[in-house]
Structures are given as structure tokens and as C-alpha cells.
Amino acid sequence: MSIPRFAKSSFSKALWTAYNFYRNGISFHSQLSQVDALNDSDRETIISYQRNRLRQLILHAYQTTSYYRELLKTDSQDISQIPPLEKETIKEQSADLCSESFSPKQRIKNATGGSTGSPLTFYQDRNYWNQRNLSVYYFDRWAGWDFGQSQLIIWGALADLKDNGNWKQKLNHFWRNQFWLNGFQLTDSEMYNAYKKMEKLKPETILAYPSSLFQFAKFLSENELKPTCSLRGIISSAEMLHPHYRTLSENVFNTKIYNRYGGREVGLIAMECAEGRMHINCRDIYLEIDSEQPYKTPGDILVTQLNNYAMPFIRYRIGDIGLLSDEVCPCGNLLPVLKELLGRSTATFKTKNGELVHGGYFTQQFYDLDGVIQFQLIQETFEQCVLKIVINQQWTENTSNYLIQKIQDALGSDVSVNVEFVDEIALPKSGKREFTISKVA
Numbered sequence: 250m251s252i253p254r255f256a257k258s259s260f261s262k263a264l265w266t267a268y269n270f271y272r273n274g275i276s277f278h279s280q281l282s283q284v285d286a287l288n289d290s291d292r293e294t295i296i297s298y299q300r301n302r303l304r305q306l307i308l309h310a311y312q313t314t315s316y317y318r319e320l321l322k323t324d325s326q327d328i329s330q331i332p333p334l335e336k337e338t339i340k341e342q343s344a345d346l347c348s349e350s351f352s353p354k355q356r357i358k359n360a361t362g363g364s365t366g367s368p369l370t371f372y373q374d375r376n377y378w379n380q381r382n383l384s385v386y387y388f389d390r391w392a393g394w395d396f397g398q399s400q401l402i403i404w405g406a407l408a409d410l411k412d413n414g415n416w417k418q419k420l421n422h423f424w425r426n427q428f429w430l431n432g433f434q435l436t437d438s439e440m441y442n443a444y445k446k447m448e449k450l451k452p453e454t455i456l457a458y459p460s461s462l463f464q465f466a467k468f469l470s471e472n473e474l475k476p477t478c479s480l481r482g483i484i485s486s487a488e489m490l491h492p493h494y495r496t497l498s499e500n501v502f503n504t505k506i507y508n509r510y511g512g513r514e515v516g517l518i519a520m521e522c523a524e525g526r527m528h529i530n531c532r533d534i535y536l537e538i539d540s541e542q543p544y545k546t547p548g549d550i551l552v553t554q555l556n557n558y559a560m561p562f563i564r565y566r567i568g569d570i571g572l573l574s575d576e577v578c579p580c581g582n583l584l585p586v587l588k589e590l591l592g593r594s595t596a597t598f599k600t601k602n603g604e605l606v607h608g609g610y611f612t613q614q615f616y617d618l619d620g621v622i623q624f625q626l627i628q629e630t631f632e633q634c635v636l637k638i639v640i641n642q643q644w645t646e647n648t649s650n651y652l653i654q655k656i657q658d659a660l661g662s663d664v665s666v667n668v669e670f671v672d673e674i675a676l677p678k679s680g681k682r683e684f685t686i687s688k689v690a
């Protein structure tokens with residue numbers, strides 16, 4: 250290891266510590282040790298911790314939100330009496346779901362394009378974010394990550410599309426010892442630059458959208474470029490990791506992929522271990538399968554986020570399908586295992602010039618956009634797209650023009666976008682909604 254590389258990771262590690270002290274307070278190290286100890290403990294300890302947190306959350310929701318007060322009628326903390334929380338309900342009764350014990354200033358706004366093509370705005374509190382970060386630190390270390398180490402991030406960044414990123418982002422990347430490949434727009438030259446940077450900076454882990462990772466691996470393989478750095482692992486997140494993505498990427502980068510399952514609404518839900526099982530993050534999440542036989546028949550995943558008191562999500566139907574397992578994992582960790590996960594898939598679009606555009610670019614345009622209940626974007630040909638859209642009263646012609654402009658920014662100004670207003674977007678046979686489809690790429 251050369252000295253500058255060592256100095257860079259030490260410098261970055263010191264700044265990570267400063268950042269975590271700023272966020273979590275001086276007790277950060279002991280907080281992280283407690284998280285480690287709980288997640289590595291026996292099944293009984295973690296489940297009893299989880300049940301306790303669940304009871305506290307339900308009581309808090311009943312006492313401080315008008316939605317749950319109305320719904321539950323009593324302060325019984327029996328979760329089985331609570332109907333699943335649907336996205337539509339969150340949209341329609343957002344204010345009633347917010348806790349009265351948090352002032353609007355204490356709520357942190359967040360949004361998602363939604364795994365089902367249904368944009369959603371919601372609120373989280375500071376403690377939620379602190380706990381979420383602690384869990385990410387714990388589980389990412391399963392994949393070989395640690396504070397200060399060099400990391401390649403292949404992720405979508407809207408700001409980077411036009412202006413190459415602003416100084417704030419660059420500063421963040423620098424002190425975190427990260428370098429980026431923008432997954433929203435993968436050009437041959439960007440991918441080649443990322444490869445050159447990998448050779449120079451020798452990252453120890455990669456964090457990536459699986460579809461973008463796959464495209465990058467395919468580019469390297471087709472151009473006979475072999476990364477020489479020795480990676481400890483790759484963290485794949487935010488969308489479905491298909492088996493063919495995994496096979497090619499593990500082969501090209503010569504390391505294991507660790508699948509991380511989560512969502513902006515609830516944080517980290519489960520993480521893959523060295524033995525290839527997805528362990529449920531029971532410290533933060535109470536996970537149920539909406540099925541008569543959750544160990545036999547797959548069903549909708551219902552997520553209760555145990556730390557977000559600003560806007561409690563209890564039995565939230567996140568839009569993914571799963572199955573539980575009662576197996577004890579050979580890796581030694583005793584967190585319960587999610588056996589099957591049929592998650593969200595994101596299409597990759599292709600422009601006439603051969604540039605690849607990640608489907609997440611389009612869904613991010615819908616974050617925080619008023620007027621849209623549901624959408625689906627289909628790339629029919631290089632010249633033509635269809636945007637199917639379910640709207641409400643807040644929809645205006647400006648919204649339509651805005652969306653067309655954003656689609657053309659990515660795919661080309663000569664691409665025609667037919668906006669079709671529909672009453673609903675039918676669910677395909679698979680049961681999984683696809684909000685971006687490309688018939689070209």
C-alpha cells in the first residue's frame with residue numbers, strides 16, 4: 250500500500266468520525282458497538298428487542314397521530330389488528346399520519362418515485378436518520394466496507410447530468426474517499442474513465458445499482474478491460490439483482506456481490522451475508538409477509554419502521570414480494586432470513602447514439618411532483634416514447650411540458666413523447682408493476 254493511499258484513507262476515516270460525532274453525538278462509537286452487539290446476538294435477544302420497539306411505536310402512533318387514533322380506537326398494541334398501510338392512504342392522509350409531537354420544522358421531507366411507479370412524499374425525523382446510518386454502517390461491513398476506504402459508487406445523480414456535479418458533491422465525495430460513475434447516463438467514455446480511475450485509486454468496495462453495474466461489467470468485458478484492484482466486495486442496492494447481473498459482474502470484478510434491500514421510505518430492510526442469505530434488519534424493521542403461509546407461499550412484504558416517530562409507517566405495503574425462511578444460516582448470524590425477494594426492476598433505456606439511460610432517471614423526475622398518481626414510461630422506438638399517466642386535480646399543462654422536456658433531455662430533443670391519460674395502469678401477470686419499460690435496449 251503506497252503512503253498517499255494510506256494517508257487518504259486515514260484522512261477520510263478521521264472525517265467520517267467527525268461527521269458521525271456531529272450527527273450522533275460524542276457517544277457514536279459506543280452506539281455503533283451496541284448496534285453490532287445486538288445484531289450479532291442470539292435470536293431471542295434481538296426478537297425481544299424488536300417486540301419491545303414495536304409496542305412502543307404502536308402506542309406512540311395511537312397517542313400522537315389522528316390517523317391511528319381513529320383507526321385503532323384503543324391503545325392495544327396488537328399489530329395484527331392494524332390493517333396494512335397503502336401508498337394511496339399515505340398520499341390522501343399524509344397530515345393525519347404525521348405525529349403531533351413533532352413540529353413541522355422537526356420533520357425531514359423525503360420522497361420516492363416509488364417502486365410501483367407511484368410517487369410518494371413522506372417525513373422522517375433525525376433519530377430515524379441516525380439509526381438508519383448506524384444500520385448501513387453495520388451491514389455494509391459484511392461486504393468489506395469500512396470508514397475511510399476507497400469506494401466506487403455507481404449511482405444515479407440528476408445534478409451530474411448537465412453540470413458535472415457541483416462543488417458540494419465533489420467535496421462530499423472527496424472527504425468520504427468515494428468516486429462516482431453516474432448510473433443515469435452511462436456513456437462509453439464515462440465508463441472508460443471510471444475504469445482508469447479504478448486502476449489508479451484501487452477501490453476496496455463498489456456500491457451500485459445492479460443494472461448499472463451490469464452495464465459497466467459488460468462494457469469492460471466486451472473491451473477486454475480487466476480491473477486489477479482486489480475488491481473486498483460489491484454492495485448492490487435499490488433495485489432487483491437479477492441472476493445474470495450477478496454472474497457477469499462477479500466474474501468481471503472477481504469478487505462477491507452483497508445484495509442490500511431497502512427503500513427510501515423505511516431504510517435498510519435486509520442484507521445478504523457471505524453465505525448468500527438475506528438477513529432481516531430486525532433492529533429497525535418488523536417485516537411480515539401478507540400471506541396465509543408466509544414460510545410457504547410468497548406474498549406482499551409489509552414493513553413496519555421501528556424508529557421513524559415523525560410519521561409512523563406500520564405494516565406499510567412497500568410493493569415487493571417475499572417469502573420467509575426458518576433456516577439457521579451457516580454464516581453464524583441469527584437474524585431471520587428472507588428466502589425469496591421479488592423486488593422492483595428498472596429498465597435501461599438506450600438513445601439513438603448508443604448512450605444508456607437508467608430508468609431511475611425518469612422516476613426521479615416524479616419525486617415531489619404534484620398532480621401524478623401513477624405513471625409508466627415506455628420507450629417504443631428510438632424516436633418514440635409513451636408516457637401513461639394517472640392524474641389528479643393538481644395536474645397542469647406545465648407538468649406535462651416539464652416531463653416531456655426531461656425525457657427529451659435524456660433521450661434526445663427529437664424524441665416524441667405521447668402522453669396518454671389513463672384511469673389506471675394494469676398490473677402485469679407477474680404481479681410486479683414495471684414503471685419503466687424499454688422495447689429498444
Ligand SMILES: [Zn+2]
Nearest residue numbers: 522526578580
Ligand atoms: Zn447468513
